[in-house]
Amino acid sequence: MYRYDEFDHELVHERVAQFRDQVGRRLKGELTEDEFKPLRLMNGLYLQLHAYMLRVAIPYGTLSSRQLHKLAEIGRVYDKGYGHFTTRQNLQFNWPKLKDVPDLLADLATVEMHAIQTSGNCIRNVTSDQYAGVAQDEIEDPRIISEVIRQWSTFHPEFSYLPRKFKIAVCATPDDRAAIRVHDIGIQVVRNASGEVGYEIYVGGGLGRTPMIGKKLNDFVPKADILAYLESVMRVYNMHGRRDNMYKARIKILVHEIGAEEMRRQVDAEFAEVKKAGHLELPMAELERIQAYFAAPEYETLPEVSPEFEAAKKADKDFANWVRANTAPHRVPGYAIVNISLKPNGGTPGDCSSDQMDVVADAAEKYSLGEIRVTHEQNLTLANVKQSDLHALYQMLEANGLGTSNIGLITDQIACPGLDYCALANARSIPIAQQISERFQDLERQHHIGELKINTSGCINACGHHHVGHIGILGVDKKGVEYYQVTLGGAADQQTAVGDIVGPAFTEGEIVDAIETIVETYIDLRKDGERFIDTYRRVGVDPFKETLYATH
Amino acid sequence: MQLIKKGEFVSDSFATVEDDAELPEGSIIVSLERWQAERDSLSERNTPLGVRLKSGQEPSVIADDLDKFAVVALEFPAYRNGRAYSYARLLRERYGYKGEIRAVGNVLRDQFQYMIRVGFDALEVADNITPDIYKRAVGTFTHAYQPGADGSVSVFSLRHR
Numbered sequence A: 001m002y003r004y005d006e007f008d009h010e011l012v013h014e015r016v017a018q019f020r021d022q023v024g025r026r027l028k029g030e031l032t033e034d035e036f037k038p039l040r041l042m043n044g045l046y047l048q049l050h051a052y053m054l055r056v057a058i059p060y061g062t063l064s065s066r067q068l069h070k071l072a073e074i075g076r077v078y079d080k081g082y083g084h085f086t087t088r089q090n091l092q093f094n095w096p097k098l099k100d101v102p103d104l105l106a107d108l109a110t111v112e113m114h115a116i117q118t119s120g121n122c123i124r125n126v127t128s129d130q131y132a133g134v135a136q137d138e139i140e141d142p143r144i145i146s147e148v149i150r151q152w153s154t155f156h157p158e159f160s161y162l163p164r165k166f167k168i169a170v171c172a173t174p175d176d177r178a179a180i181r182v183h184d185i186g187i188q189v190v191r192n193a194s195g196e197v198g199y200e201i202y203v204g205g206g207l208g209r210t211p212m213i214g215k216k217l218n219d220f221v222p223k224a225d226i227l228a229y230l231e232s233v234m235r236v237y238n239m240h241g242r243r244d245n246m247y248k249a250r251i252k253i254l255v256h257e258i259g260a261e262e263m264r265r266q267v268d269a270e271f272a273e274v275k276k277a278g279h280l281e282l283p284m285a286e287l288e289r290i291q292a293y294f295a296a297p298e299y300e301t302l303p304e305v306s307p308e309f310e311a312a313k314k315a316d317k318d319f320a321n322w323v324r325a326n327t328a329p330h331r332v333p334g335y336a337i338v339n340i341s342l343k344p345n346g347g348t349p350g351d352c353s354s355d356q357m358d359v360v361a362d363a364a365e366k367y368s369l370g371e372i373r374v375t376h377e378q379n380l381t382l383a384n385v386k387q388s389d390l391h392a393l394y395q396m397l398e399a400n401g402l403g404t405s406n407i408g409l410i411t412d413q414i415a416c417p418g419l420d421y422c423a424l425a426n427a428r429s430i431p432i433a434q435q436i437s438e439r440f441q442d443l444e445r446q447h448h449i450g451e452l453k454i455n456t457s458g459c460i461n462a463c464g465h466h467h468v469g470h471i472g473i474l475g476v477d478k479k480g481v482e483y484y485q486v487t488l489g490g491a492a493d494q495q496t497a498v499g500d501i502v503g504p505a506f507t508e509g510e511i512v513d514a515i516e517t518i519v520e521t522y523i524d525l526r527k528d529g530e531r532f533i534d535t536y537r538r539v540g541v542d543p544f545k546e547t548l549y550a551t552h
Numbered sequence B: 001m002q003l004i005k006k007g008e009f010v011s012d013s014f015a016t017v018e019d020d021a022e023l024p025e026g027s028i029i030v031s032l033e034r035w036q037a038e039r040d041s042l043s044e045r046n047t048p049l050g051v052r053l054k055s056g057q058e059p060s061v062i063a064d065d066l067d068k069f070a071v072v073a074l075e076f077p078a079y080r081n082g083r084a085y086s087y088a089r090l091l092r093e094r095y096g097y098k099g100e101i102r103a104v105g106n107v108l109r110d111q112f113q114y115m116i117r118v119g120f121d122a123l124e125v126a127d128n129i130t131p132d133i134y135k136r137a138v139g140t141f142t143h144a145y146q147p148g149a150d151g152s153v154s155v156f157s158l159r160h161r
């Protein structure tokens, strides 16, 4: 993975010093909370319902064992012994004290980490595929360009006071695990007819109260031009994005209002000028320097099938279930990709205790080249595990509450913090996810249901990505009572779609039964091998409406 | 308000003139509207002239007139409104403007360094800003990942020198 050089270190240390000064001014009363707010927001520090929350950046979701151990320690020292992984591949601490935050940031800096641009109206932490570097059909490791973008967007003087926050995601396989079409900019790494690698660009996707799917603005931007192109999109947005209404300020609204054609025309005109000026060309030597950090490790030559592994699966049924749900094929024979579920039965999606972080960090050190990835579905991934080590790894995880076998299944849910933590919430999200998790806890039943994504948000801001859940649940407030509106058919993959509202909202007492009705309806309707989403795409919303509202 | 120009605290030799006020002698800064309405008479004056652009008035509208202006003042109606960062870069990089680009309006100390990097060389700041505060603010970060319109070189390039 990428390692800081002197320049990267210097910037992060200078940032810590700057923030220490700002916090000092606040604590001495030289700054009011109002004046301090924009400054702390630039550094991922939010004031939540009960306390400050600090969001730590995990660029494109990649962590070393050393970094994860440090996060575990920070969780113990400054928080209540745990952290929360988010849908942006970041980590949140929910209980730090303001006076401690500069020290916390200094601790992070010792392991090349920070909280820069994890909030505020700037370019946020760039996200990518958790299977980067190991996916079978990958064109090129998406973390190379992600790291370039991380650096280019850090303290960008022109784009730090945008109309609204700005999110970029990168993906390099036909299977989109990074949800690029629901980002402000989505980048698909592609190869053109002459074999050159470059970038296909989507602009104007996003969730929130006006969900939109990104429009393709460019089929192929060559490598050397990518920063010039991104800068052109950003400049058009910075100058023309709306600033009169925060709900209309995202780039998706600009693209929607002027149309994709006009947006493309403006960006192309800007791009032509920026290229003419020339100084934003990405130096190839720099690209190569960064690329070298992501070179494939030296894999052992292993047999396609490991006999120990096959034997262990036969002997240990729970292990076999875990392998089935939680592992994915690796591009090198004899290796596997392992997903660690942070969705235990009845737990809070994405929560991880400091002790568990240490376990995962140790497991990565021992079995996966010392590297961990965070997924936007709030799980963790060990990308380079030998098949012959899988059983030992499973036992280690299982012994520490990390062996849940539900990746991609109905209890592998995304949920935002909701009313338990968030000042903007209409309704609770986590307890709903927990109830669903308990209702469907039987693993055999989960496998029988198959791949199904349930996403829950506590309000229209959609941090829980409910629009793109196969089943989406949105908390709404009706005269002070929490209700839950259900959408069906959403997806964030290469067939991105916003879910359809199924009908009137449900009460807290009804919602889990409603989910069960939807699942049963699907099972009655499905044809051989159809996933929930396939069946839904075939039959539409009506059969679900009938069963749901006939019983109410 | 005080004016910091190329790092020095200086007295402002320009008078900013309201649209309905009579034009005084000496150096003046007028609004874009006034420039457009009175360009002939304004061009005939023999004293330095500046123009002030509001957020939403893009520099392309004065691109052909830039040799007439000693100052282009760009307004920040709120610190959150970052349009003028792009305007300053366009003036320097695209239109080759060499005169003074002045930041006016809601200009916070935590923004000074970014403003200078995009091409501002004059900042109109609150009275509580001291030379010491200014120096610390613009020295917050030694290097930047981006090439600056102030001539600073990006880390991407510095690494390969």
Ligand code: SF4
Binding pocket: A416, A417, A418, A419, A422, A423, A424, A425, A426, A429, A457, A458, A459, A460, A461, A462, A463, A464
């Ligand atoms: S979706 Fe709403 S309730 Fe949930 S975290 Fe976002 S703002 Fe808070």
